Amino acid sequence: MGRAPCCDKANVKKGPWSPEEDATLKSYIEQHGTGGNWIALPQKIGLKRCGKSCRLRWLNYLRPNIKHGGFSEEEDHIICSLYISIGSRWSIIAAQLPGRTDNDIKNYWNTRLKKKLLGKQRKDSNTRRGGSAAPPPLKQETNNPVMTPYNLPEPYPIQGHSFNDQASLRRLLMKLGGRFSDNPQPTMEAVVVPSIQPNPIDQSPLLLNTENNNNNIASSDVSLLLPPEFDNPVKMEGMDCFYESTSLAWSDVVGPFVHPPMAPISLNGFDHDHHQAMQGAYWAFEDDQQLMPPQ
DNA sequence: AATAGCGGCAACCGCGTCGAC
DNA sequence: GGTCGACGCGGTTGCCGCTAT
Structure with a gap:
């Protein structure tokens, strides 16, 4: 016997959220908070959505001060540093980047940063999306033809964050206790x-x-x-x-x-x-x- | 102009963890 | 101490828009 579903799948809408759904969810949470129960929330406000879907929508999109796209080079460095250090703990990495969500960072890593690191630079992602977030062209170091296809400064000080000393790094790793x-x-x-x-x-x-x-x-x-x-x-x-x-x-x-x-x-x-x-x-x-x- | 292929991203799914009972 | 439900997380999927042919 499998785990009971968290909601009635048959009566739940899936797929992209409409502006109306967004507005309903956002205004309710802004006024009342989540009430500590995501599962019950959609019923309360008349949304035919799974509670988990509401939570995800709020956290990844509707929550205030969310930034989308336009990753700065500093953010690139932080993500790379932390990925090297702690692996795919996206929620922890996101916690170090105010306004960024774990989902955003995960997508950004999977679609761009990973390729950068592997030297598979995309031809013109910069012009295609028209954003300034795309990284500079990759450089191959002549004395190191295999590694560091993405030419980062060394070492990189993580400004305003707490990974430039051992004690702070320990604190981060302790999260993984x-x-x-x-x-x-x-x-x-x-x-x-x-x-x-x-x-x-x-x-x-x-x-x-x-x-x-x-x-x-x-x-x-x-x-x-x-x-x-x-x-x-x-x-x-x-x-x-x-x-x-x-x-x-x-x-x-x-x-x-x-x-x-x-x-x-x-x-x-x-x-x-x-x-x-x-x-x-x-x-x-x-x-x-x-x-x-x-x- | 049509369309196949690809990349980016939002959303879903399943599992592990945690807390309440 | 065991069970159950909710939450949180990471991996995956599928849709949409852009590019190349």
């Missing part, structure tokens, strides 16, 4: 990760371990993760190009997007004799700070 606490606690104290640098020999990501000076970590032992899923590494969707190359430093991959530069990393089967239970993840900072998962 359940995701951390549900995972087995790795034995972090066994490992010191002061920085990630390119291997001077093959330029593969090199993890410096100051405890035993054993730097011989194969690039295949280090992978970029969606944030801390300690025992279930997941590659970043849409970031496939990051995994194909072993010739890049982490700073090439992450540095342009995150300030301070950091990278979630995992260790898979490295030196089990000396580092028991090293399989885990860190947030590693170039300034020798580490963000440990909340206990």
Whole structure:
């Protein structure tokens, strides 16, 4: 037996909202609020809509101070930075961009930013939509032909927002506390990760371990993760190009997007004799700070 | 001018989480 | 402690308008 539907699907209108429906919903909520019950709301005001649909319409379109389109370059940077940092947590990303909705940011990422990052620039999106929001043409860095198709400044200070210091970043990540606490606690104290640098020999990501000076970590032992899923590494969707190359430093991959530069990393089967239970993840900072998962 | 293809975006769907009972 | 209902979120779908042919 499946879950009971949240509303009577047969008597519910679907599809685009009419101006009249918008006006009805907006004026009611502005006067009375949602009443804490979206499911009951449409019946109250005589709308043949699902409560969830009303909620979505209000949050994504009717709510005051909503901005649509016209993403600034600063917003692009923030979205990129946070996506790299925390993945597709659109609601959290939206919380850092006043007036933006998670749906808007998700659509913007899926239709434009992701393509920018993958170097698939669209020919003339700028002229077609006539907006100034479209990004500048992509540039390929001559010394780095594979990565950073979208040429971001480095590092990017997130002005007016709180991701330019470790404590603030920790606070953001603490929002995801359940995701951390549900995972087995790795034995972090066994490992010191002061920085990630390119291997001077093959330029593969090199993890410096100051405890035993054993730097011989194969690039295949280090992978970029969606944030801390300690025992279930997941590659970043849409970031496939990051995994194909072993010739890049982490700073090439992450540095342009995150300030301070950091990278979630995992260790898979490295030196089990000396580092028991090293399989885990860190947030590693170039300034020798580490963000440990909340206990 | 017609139309096929594509991109952008609003809206829907399903699932996980949380709180009330 | 278990159940149920509502909420919130992320992924997906489908429509509409624009472009290319």
